[in-house]
Amino acid sequence: MYPLDPDVDSIRVLIVEDDEDDVFLIKELLKERFLNINITIEHVYSPEPLSNLFEAAKNNDICIFDYRLGSLHGLDLLKKMREQDVITPVIFLTGRGDQEIAVQAFRLGATDYLAKSSLSAEQLFHSVCYSLNLSKEEGQRRHAEKKLKSSHEELILAHEELKKSMSKLQTVQNRIVVSEKMASIGRLAAAICHEILNPLNIISGHVQVLKMERAEEKDLLQDLSSINEEILRIEKIVNGLLKFSRKGQMDLAVACVHQELESVLTIVEKEMNLQNISVIREFDDKLPKLNIDCDRIRQVFLNIFNNATHAMPDGGVLIVRTSFVQYPENQLKENSERRHSRADYINDKLVEFPHVKIEFADTGVGISKDAMDKIFEPLFTTKPEGKGTGLGLSVCHAIVEKHGGSIQVQSEPSKGAVFIVNLPVNPPKETAKNIEEEDGI
Ligand SMILES: Nc1ncnc2c1ncn2[C@@H]1O[C@H](COP(=O)(O)OP(=O)(O)OP(=O)(O)O)[C@@H](O)[C@H]1O
Ligand SMILES: [Mg+2]
Numbered sequence: 202m203y204p205l206d207p208d209v210d211s212i213r214v215l216i217v218e219d220d221e222d223d224v225f226l227i228k229e230l231l232k233e234r235f236l237n238i239n240i241t242i243e244h245v246y247s248p249e250p251l252s253n254l255f256e257a258a259k260n261n262d263i264c265i266f267d268y269r270l271g272s273l274h275g276l277d278l279l280k281k282m283r284e285q286d287v288i289t290p291v292i293f294l295t296g297r298g299d300q301e302i303a304v305q306a307f308r309l310g311a312t313d314y315l316a317k318s319s320l321s322a323e324q325l326f327h328s329v330c331y332s333l334n335l336s337k338e339e340g341q342r343r344h345a346e347k348k349l350k351s352s353h354e355e356l357i358l359a360h361e362e363l364k365k366s367m368s369k370l371q372t373v374q375n376r377i378v379v380s381e382k383m384a385s386i387g388r389l390a391a392a393i394c395h396e397i398l399n400p401l402n403i404i405s406g407h408v409q410v411l412k413m414e415r416a417e418e419k420d421l422l423q424d425l426s427s428i429n430e431e432i433l434r435i436e437k438i439v440n441g442l443l444k445f446s447r448k449g450q451m452d453l454a455v456a457c458v459h460q461e462l463e464s465v466l467t468i469v470e471k472e473m474n475l476q477n478i479s480v481i482r483e484f485d486d487k488l489p490k491l492n493i494d495c496d497r498i499r500q501v502f503l504n505i506f507n508n509a510t511h512a513m514p515d516g517g518v519l520i521v522r523t524s525f526v527q528y529p530e531n532q533l534k535e536n537s538e539r540r541h542s543r544a545d546y547i548n549d550k551l552v553e554f555p556h557v558k559i560e561f562a563d564t565g566v567g568i569s570k571d572a573m574d575k576i577f578e579p580l581f582t583t584k585p586e587g588k589g590t591g592l593g594l595s596v597c598h599a600i601v602e603k604h605g606g607s608i609q610v611q612s613e614p615s616k617g618a619v620f621i622v623n624l625p626v627n628p629p630k631e632t633a634k635n636i637e638e639e640d641g642i
Contacts, residue, residue: 215263223294266292290336404432481519481521485525489555500596501596567613
């Protein structure tokens with residue numbers, strides 16, 4: 202026995218039946234039993250056109266299909282309807298009960314099956330109630346499935362977000378490690394440099410004395426000159442290291458980046474042209490002036506130009522591009538809310554503050570994956586002995602950091618390299634204060 206759901210106060214029934222007497226009978230039987238229910242019955246003789254029938258099925262709570270419908274078989278109709286994802290419950294009617302047809306109808310998605318020969322009001326009532334309950338449960342199941350699917354999709358999205366945040370965190374952590382490594386290398390380098398310079402001065406003094414005392418011994422003089430050359434080379438390296446760890450005063454002044462770039466290019470461009478390297482300027486004419494230490498920033502540019510020249514022994518192109526980057530107010534607010542510690546601050550600062558971006562893109566030999574991790578480390582060089590100290594980029598890194606900026610590189614072997622220097626229009630006060638505390642500026 203299947204009682205009617207107490208919530209149901211109206212039922213819409215679609216009858217697909219080509220025999221008028223049968224339609225009359227079904228209508229009467231329905232009305233007889235559903236006394237207190239508002240029952241609306243729609244009837245069609247022919248299932249065609251199918252699109253109209255499916256639309257009508259969707260608009261009704263239940264369908265009653267005859268097994269024989271002119272040219273179309275009731276089972277075919279049911280199959281096509283389910284293929285079109287029309288899920289309205291269907292009660293299947295045949296002349297006399299036939300078990301085989303019943304099984305096929307259930308397989309194709311019929312909700313119930315009745316024989317016209319023994320059809321009664323009670324039977325029809327229970328079949329309709331049963332079908333409606335089943336349909337309600339099916340609806341609830343589909344709804345739950347849909348919710349589960351959307352929760353699953355949300356979960357995937359959240360997982361993706363988490364993955365992105367993790368990789369961002371990893372990048373920030375790597376940068377912190379690099380910054381801390383640089384700071385401790387700097388302190389160590391300063392201590393070692395002073396230890397080396399003292400005995401080096403003494404050795405140099407002795408060499409000068411020997412040169413004067415034994416001026417007539419030509420072979421010895423040659424050896425002494427070689428020793429002197431090596432002393433000068435050591436001095437150059439040690440002084441470079443000292444610059445990297447320098448605690449000197451920052452001499453900030455308002456300056457135009459283009460002028461600073463041009464003043465360095467005046468020195469290096471001729472040499473570059475001789476080496477078949479052309480320099481292309483893509484300067485943003487709306488670039489604001491910056492508050493920078495000009496000498497040190499020129500030193501950064503000089504090293505990048507020299508490196509690019511060295512990376513293009515057979516000639517090439519160096520593009521120097523400048524641009525002003527400023528983010529919209531709302532984005533700035535969001536970013537500033539994320540700012541907690543100095544580490545966050547340092548890594549986020551260029552997103553928050555208006556800054557000038559200077560890109561140096563060369564068409565040179567590029568940088569290998571292994572070297573990419575090391576190029577900002579002091580003393581890392583791929584240049585032949587005596588050609589490079591490997592201090593250039595580590596000094597650049599220290600200088601740019603002191604300005605509250607950042608220096609990045611993008612490169613692949615044999616695909617050139619792009620060095621990007623970002624400098625804030627004004628070094629943020631917080632950074633300046635921290636630098637003062639840390640470096641005693
Ligand atoms: N534009 C570039 N293309 C390819 N490799 C580069 C480029 N710039 C830097 N490198 C690599 O980074 C290394 C380190 O550069 P860095 O400026 O620190 O030292 P260096 O140029 O070797 O020595 P120095 O600066 O004392 O002359 C270089 O030896 C080179 O391998
Ligand atoms: Mg260099």
